[in-house]
Amino acid sequence: MIPAIIKNLNRGVNLLNSLDDQEYANNSTAPYYSSIGIHMRHILDVFQCIFDGIEKGQIDLSARQRNELAEVKVAMGLAYFDRIIALLNAIKEEDLDKIVEVKDDLGLGMVTANYTIAAALIQAHSHAIHHFASIGYIISQMGIKLPDGDFGYNPTTPRGDMIKN
Numbered sequence: 001m002i003p004a005i006i007k008n009l010n011r012g013v014n015l016l017n018s019l020d021d022q023e024y025a026n027n028s029t030a031p032y033y034s035s036i037g038i039h040m041r042h043i044l045d046v047f048q049c050i051f052d053g054i055e056k057g058q059i060d061l062s063a064r065q066r067n068e069l070a071e072v073k074v075a076m077g078l079a080y081f082d083r084i085i086a087l088l089n090a091i092k093e094e095d096l097d098k099i100v101e102v103k104d105d106l107g108l109g110m111v112t113a114n115y116t117i118a119a120a121l122i123q124a125h126s127h128a129i130h131h132f133a134s135i136g137y138i139i140s141q142m143g144i145k146l147p148d149g150d151f152g153y154n155p156t157t158p159r160g161d162m163i164k165n
Helices: 002-016 021-025 036-054 074-090 093-097 117-142
Strands: 058-060 099-105 110-116
Touching: 002 036, 002 074, 002 117, 021 036, 021 074, 036 058, 036 074, 036 099, 036 117, 093 117, 099 117, 110 117
Parallel strands: 058 099
Antiparallel strands: 099 110
16 A cells, blocks of 8 residues: 555655646646645645554544645755655554544544544545645646646546446
């Protein structure tokens, strides 16, 4: 599981390595006017929330750091990716089954549920793929090439060329 998550996050690293700060922070794409940097920072914030809560067994997904420099400076985004990937590499296989309390605001107030660390990481991974798809739209509107053909695609989603009518 950890290698798959890291492989996907490295797609983000590859994209950032091809951007300058202006492209990374550009928020001119309709309809949401969010930047690549905002999406990347948000993705990594969710992972950071997990790591912040593992020790105490309580993960608060609403307690995101929202480091604005990580939204506008490629170097800061890359450093954030490096930190999250290092934390992922440090997880022990036996810890993945540990039960933690996860809370988040789903729109009507805070909700708490028991997860395994593995389940929290799976959710964060799926969330990252979802945001990578949004980033894919932004970069296509900006005329930037996708870093690879799998960027933003969930492995379970059929590709257009694979769908039979």
